[in-house]
Amino acid sequence: MSRQWQTLWAEARPFIELMRWHKPVGIFLLLWPVLWALWYAAEGLPPLPILAVFVLGTALMRACGCVINDYADRHFDAHVSRTRQRPLADGRITPKQAILTFLVLAWLSFALVITLNNFTIWLSFVAIAIAALYPFMKRYTYFPQVVLGAAFAWAIPMAFAAVKNELPPIAWLLFTSTLLWVLAYDTLYGMVDRKDDLQIGIKSTAILFGEADIAAVSIIHGMALTGFLMAGLRMERGFWFLLGWSVALLIAIYQMWIARRRKPDDCFRAFQLNNAYGAALTLGLMLDYPL
Template identity: 50%
Template sequence: MSQPRSRRPAPAPRHAAAPVAAVPAPRWQAYWRLLRGDRPIGTLLLLWPTWWALWLAADGFPPWHLLLIFTAGVWLTRSAGCVINDYADRWLDPHVERTRARPLATGELNGRQALATFVVLMLVAFGLVLLTNRLTIQLSIVGAFLAATYPYLKRHTYLPQVYLGLAFGWGIPMAFAAVQNTVPPLAWLLFCGNVLWTTAYDTWYAMVDRDDDIRIGSKSTAVLFGDADLIAQAVLYAGFFVTMLLVGQRAELGVAYLAGLGVALGLVLWEFWIARKRERGPCFRAFLHNNWVGAAVFAGLVVALWMKPAG
């Protein structure tokens, strides 16, 4: 019997494509994510109270150079805060669902690169502050300390959200100092209102990570409040609105400002409705939604100051 012929493999087509190796993402994209450039919500939440303060301090539209300085400074300091936060949490982030893809957690960037980025951002921000007056420069030193130390609070206290409120609100006395060369009681009242608001919306954020935080031993107001979280949130938001009403009374703002607060109140009530079951997704949406709360207050404030009688 004749042996069967062996079949040779068919030749590959002349123009067949060779396997393509995965191309690593450009390094600048990792830095952009480290700065949260792809997630501007934090910048907006920091920007609104800074703009509230600038408009109140100027009793209307603030000087252009100060508006530009503080707006750029908000982006720089928020980015720097994100960098130092990721540096402090680089050992924890890989174990948290929401943060495991951050550049330091994945190894795309290392701790030394993050620290260098933080220093550069803070130096540029300080350079902008040097264009203002001495009181503002002095206050900026406190602001830099708050931004640099906030990430370490979650290891020692259940109140890092309150500390974040201090850091996010420090632009308020700085704005008044830049415009008026003093920090009046109105500025501190607005500052207190922002601390309450920041603590409240960042608690929504902490509720997203609560299960992971408990597992790895991290602390937050969400862990502290436990089953009473929605009640605590209601108290915080109530304190915020009462304080903002006092701000309007002291600044002699009118109906437009009250209308802005009314819209903001409606938005907050909607947050409680969607987050009532404490699920991760709705709690994160409630956190994001506070951008519109800040915008509503700002819109009411600007219109009220525009309608305010001269003198």
């Protein structure tokens, strides 16, 4: 029996790695903005069926994005030290299998969305289009991180549509702030691979900003945090929200301190801290409504 399980695991492992389910931090980076939007839209705990749909949908859509990203980058990943062991790059999964996996994940995500209202369903088509477009942008523009930010932040108008069936101004303020946050932390992520990306011709904001990268990321972080603060004050949030926001501010400052020497390992550590940043904002918001 153990041998059968070993065989099953050996067959499943490349697909788990393809979907990044062995690295759940990416799911949380996508989930935090979803939770902000749901709590703001519902002014507290959202309806549990809607919450369940968005949590499950976040995990599926993150996997969907990882699959199409690896498919688009399958010829580049083999030349980047951090990615050469990915299952498409090393041949454990074929391009056809990757596309089939992407379609299955997209279908499962859509099956969740159709339990919501029509407005949210229509917005979901934009979500899948942006997610599919992002991986190819790094060939044509130095701002693929902006497209990634739009993909991550698009869950915000979807959440407002699901709860309120409308898109108030606060939804777009949160959307813009989240896009800027993703732009900041994915630029840090891009700084990890900058040397390899320059050699193989991939574009990124990390390459565009050059020696001004730390200053640029600091400014973008500041703009995102300003937007998050404006959103909280607009929704009349109080002490617990401000405490969570203050912790996120300190984490952003600490990220810049860690990454100041631009060493790849340090930049990656700084990037990983954004999970705690998002968690601080989320916990502060969740505590603020009941307390």
